[in-house]
Amino acid sequence: MTRNRRAKLVKIGQMVVESEEAPVPGGNEYLIKITAVGVCGSDVHYFEHGKIGRFVVEAPLVLGHEAAGVIVGAGPGADTARIGHRVAVEPGVPCGRCMQCRSGGYNLCPDVRFLATPPIDGAFADYIVHSADFVYDVPDDLSDEQAALCEPLSVGIWANRRAGVRCGDRVLVTGCGPIGLMAAQVAREFGAHVILSDVVPSRRDAARSLGFDNLHDATSSPVDGSGIVADVLVECTGVADVALRAIKTLTPGGRAVLVGMAPEEEQALPVAVIQSKEIMLTGVFRYANTYPLAIELFHQGRIQVDPIVGARFSLEDVTAALKISRIDPSCIKPMVLPG
Ligand SMILES: NC(=O)c1ccc[n+]([C@@H]2O[C@H](COP(=O)([O-])OP(=O)(O)OC[C@H]3O[C@@H](n4cnc5c(N)ncnc54)[C@H](O)[C@@H]3O)[C@@H](O)[C@H]2O)c1
Ligand SMILES: [Zn+2]
Ligand SMILES: [Zn+2]
Numbered sequence: 001m002t003r004n005r006r007a008k009l010v011k012i013g014q015m016v017v018e019s020e021e022a023p024v025p026g027g028n029e030y031l032i033k034i035t036a037v038g039v040c041g042s043d044v045h046y047f048e049h050g051k052i053g054r055f056v057v058e059a060p061l062v063l064g065h066e067a068a069g070v071i072v073g074a075g076p077g078a079d080t081a082r083i084g085h086r087v088a089v090e091p092g093v094p095c096g097r098c099m100q101c102r103s104g105g106y107n108l109c110p111d112v113r114f115l116a117t118p119p120i121d122g123a124f125a126d127y128i129v130h131s132a133d134f135v136y137d138v139p140d141d142l143s144d145e146q147a148a149l150c151e152p153l154s155v156g157i158w159a160n161r162r163a164g165v166r167c168g169d170r171v172l173v174t175g176c177g178p179i180g181l182m183a184a185q186v187a188r189e190f191g192a193h194v195i196l197s198d199v200v201p202s203r204r205d206a207a208r209s210l211g212f213d214n215l216h217d218a219t220s221s222p223v224d225g226s227g228i229v230a231d232v233l234v235e236c237t238g239v240a241d242v243a244l245r246a247i248k249t250l251t252p253g254g255r256a257v258l259v260g261m262a263p264e265e266e267q268a269l270p271v272a273v274i275q276s277k278e279i280m281l282t283g284v285f286r287y288a289n290t291y292p293l294a295i296e297l298f299h300q301g302r303i304q305v306d307p308i309v310g311a312r313f314s315l316e317d318v319t320a321a322l323k324i325s326r327i328d329p330s331c332i333k334p335m336v337l338p339g
Pocket of ligand 2: 065066151
């Protein structure tokens with residue numbers, strides 16, 4: 001029997017690592033030996049609150065969805081030539097049949113099965129099985145951590161695509177967490193001038209080490225009282241008041257994408273500003289068709305993760321990995337390395 005340790009959330013604030021038999025890949029699936037998994041804010045949220053919106057943890061749940069690994073086994077119909085390949089795992093497997101899937105917007109598939117989203121187990125484990133269509137070979141020059149961080153990078157790519165970011169745009173990114181810092185780097189690659197805002201000095205320092213020098217200290221002035229004028233807003237704080245204010249910095253004809261998820265299901269918007277400036281406003285939900293570009297951006301050395309990855313933990317220390325960002329905000333993206 002191949003031993004498979006899996007770190008499960010058994011109740012709020014309690015993770016248990018259990019050793020089980022490794023899963024058997026089904027049709028068109030691979031068995032993947034996990035090498036690196038990023039700890040996401042959503043993992044921390046499930047750990048602390050046991051639910052996110054309508055997703056409630058009702059049975060022990062393996063957390064972790066930002067995963068990379070090596071293909072070690074193939075189920076019926078999966079190409080055995082890929083065994084041994086290092087891969088980035090796209091965590092959401094959509095149904096492939098509904099209208100959203102068929103029109104390419106598979107991130108909106110109502111039947112998507114997304115790792116570490118109840119009741120689907122995640123990747124804080126030695127092994128997972130995953131659809132062959134949603135694992136992507138990565139070149140040797142990508143580290144395991146970069147391969148795993150194709151997931152938050154994908155959120156940044158999708159936000160920029162949805163905002164239609166073009167060369168020369170002034171893009172305001174509110175929030176220098178992992179998502180904001182990925183979105184900002186993508187905006188720069190799309191040719192934009194990037195302005196970043198955060199309240200925490202160490203988060204702005206991380207942005208500075210990524211080469212951004214147009215930084216707004218949100219503790220000294222609210223973003224709409226700072227003189228910033230932007231063509232595009234990529235809101236990545238999840239703070240309702242920030243979205244409300246940051247939309248007001250947009251120039252007429254500006255575009256806003258709300259990435260950050262506020263705890264409140266409803267929030268106030270500056271409707272008169274949105275109308276008089278004809279602001280285009282949209283939410284974004286995860287991403288679709290982004291992994292090839294994420295891998296290419298890492299391959300070309302255009303996206304940096306060193307100032308973002310804060311600390312590394314074994315699977316047995318997963319609880320510490322889930323707690324560290326609350327204790328030390330300079331640890332932006334903790335990684336779990338099961339190997
Ligand atoms: N829409 C999606 O598909 C999607 C996907 C992934 C994450 N998210 C959401 O994106 C958001 C960002 O994720 P993250 O992992 O980077 O979170 P994070 O909490 O690490 O980052 C948020 C950042 O916002 C900063 N911030 C707080 N108040 C601020 C203020 N008033 N002004 C400026 N900055 C402020 C914080 O200091 C922090 O650095 C979260 O709300 C997350 O739930 C959405
Ligand atoms: Zn994530
Ligand atoms: Zn579907």
